[in-house]
Amino acid sequence: MRRIATSLRLRLLFGTLLWIVVSIAATGWLLQQMFSDHLARQFDHELNIHLNQLAASIEFDVAGNLSVQPLSDPRLQQPYSGLYWQIDALPGPGTRAQNALRRSRSLWDSRLQAQADQLGDGELHTHQITGPNGETLRLNERIFRLEERPQQPLRLLVAANEQWLQQPLQALRAPLFGSLGVLACGLLLAAFFQVWAGLRPLSRLRRELSTLREGGRSTLGRDHPAEIQPLVDELNTVLQNNSEFAERARLQAGNLAHAVKTPLAVMANAAQAEDTSLGHLIREQVAIASAEIDRHLNRARSAARARHAPGRCAVKPLAEGLVRVMQKVHGERALDFNIQLSDSLEFRGQAEDLQEMLGNLIDNASKWARQRVSIRAGQELGRDYLDIDDDGPGIPETQRPLVLQRGRRADEQTPGSGLGLAIVDDLANQCGCRLELLSSPEQGCRARLWLAPRSSAQPAG
Incomplete structure (x- = not known):
């Protein structure tokens, strides 16, 4: 029941199914009752015809003896046929009951045992009695007086086997319920089609949202049904507002970077001329401050981008561009960069985010590598990942969680602020990715960047 309560499709189908079952059952009962009442009226009408024929066939001779002319129905002549008549004499002035x-001949040597009843002249009563063979009979009776002998009241009884009344009703049930069953199946199929057709626009809207989330489109379609289009228009308005907000956030982040990093650059240049412990301290703190500013600005830009639909970018061209930059930055070491990436591999997000994460990881591997840096791609459980390997000293397993913290380095003697891996870890979490540090087959460190799942939403960070 919980699933029905949370599913619009199941609620519609359950409600329709319940209504169809109740309606078909009520219709079947009503039709059967109407047909039964019609058969009963027809049956009583036939018994009344026999009563009238019986009354018309009664005669008294001059001696006062009662005689009855044969009735037209041949069943009245066949013993125990199921159709019977009987005449009882009621007590009257100068007469006795008999x-x-x-x-009728059909009663043979039996009698109709009708219950005692108070009948008025012209009244018609109907009863159920037991017949000569134990069958149930439907009996009609009335009082009859001949004009020439009004002092002699007669009780006329005509009875017929009630099975004759039930047989047509039983014969009707099979085709009636069969027809209603076919009708119910047709209505159920129509209900399924109606629910499917009615909810199909929602399935289309869900596909559009999935495509939008993965960067395949920037807005939703404008040709939805009239009942859904207002909702789609509101969503498009929200998307447009978020896009404008993200653009303003990027602009403000850039302005802030220029406003803060320019004085820091001046301080760094001034400290270059001071070959003292104070100058060294200033240069180190300026570098830390610049890295910290970059980290927070990148985080702000990523959070702003996460407010609207992410794009897509090919991984291989971006990695090749970063390698060309690293070859220049670390040119004096003549490192061997090996890229093994598929042309079809895509990152579901903004290219700037991947460039920031991959650039930091390749730069970190280049600092520690002795001769070789490898960039490979793989897939596990349907999720893509990038492996950046170096042949450096590696990171002990106990220190791997520490190097992901701000300002922490595996080797304090190596230049740097200790913020590169922390920046990657923060940005990865915001983009739906995940950073994992492992041991490399090349005896160094392996940084594994799990890319965002193909059907998952990007977290807002």
Whole structure:
């Protein structure tokens, strides 16, 4: 029931199914009841015809003896046929009661045992009695008086086997319920189609949102049904506002970078001329401050980008460009850079974010590598990852969580602020990625960057 309560499709189908079942059941019961009532009226009408024929066939001779002319229905002549008549004499002035004064041949040597009843002249009563063979009979009776003998009231009884009434009803049930079953199946199929067709625009909207999240489009379509289009328009407005907000955030981040880093650059240049411990301290602190500013600005820009639909970028061209830069930065060491990436590999996000993360990882590997830096791609459980390997001294397993903290370095003698891996780790979390430090087969360190899953939303950081 919990699943039905949380699923619009199941709620619609369950409600429709319940209504169809109740309606079909009520319709079947009502039709059967109407047909049963119609058969009962027809059955009673036929018994009344026999009563009228019986009344018309009664005669008294001059001696006062009662005689009955044969009735037209041949069943009345066949013993125990199921159709019977009987005439009882009721007590009157100068007359006495006599049961079964006359009876049909079909009764043979039996009698209709009708219950005592108070009948008025012209009244018609209907009863159920037991027949000569133990069957249930439907009996109609009335009082009859001949004009020439009004002092002699007669009780006329006509009865028929009630099974004749039930047989047509039983014969109707199979085709009736079969037809209603076919109707119910047709209505269920129509309900399934109606729910499918009614919810199809929502499935389309979900696909558009998935494509938008993965960077395949920037807005939702404008040709949805009239009931959904207002919601789509509101979503498009939100997306546009978020895009404008992100653009302003980038602009403000750039302005802040220029406003803060320019005085720091002046301080760094002035400290270059001071070959003293104070000058060395200033240069070191300026470098730390610049790196910290870069870290927070990158985080702000990434958070702003995460507010609107991410794009896509090919990984291989971006990695090749970063390697060309590193070859110049570390040119004096003649490092061997090996790139093994597929042309079809894509990063679901902003190219600036991947460039920031991959650039820091390649730069860190270049600082520690002796001769070789490798960049490879792989996949595990449907999720892509990038491995950046170096053949340097590596990082002990106990120190790997520490180097991801701000300002912490595995070797304090190596130049740097200790913020590179921390920046990558923060940015990766914001982009739906994950950074993992492992041991490299080349005896150095392996930095594994898990890319964002293909169907996951980018976290807002």
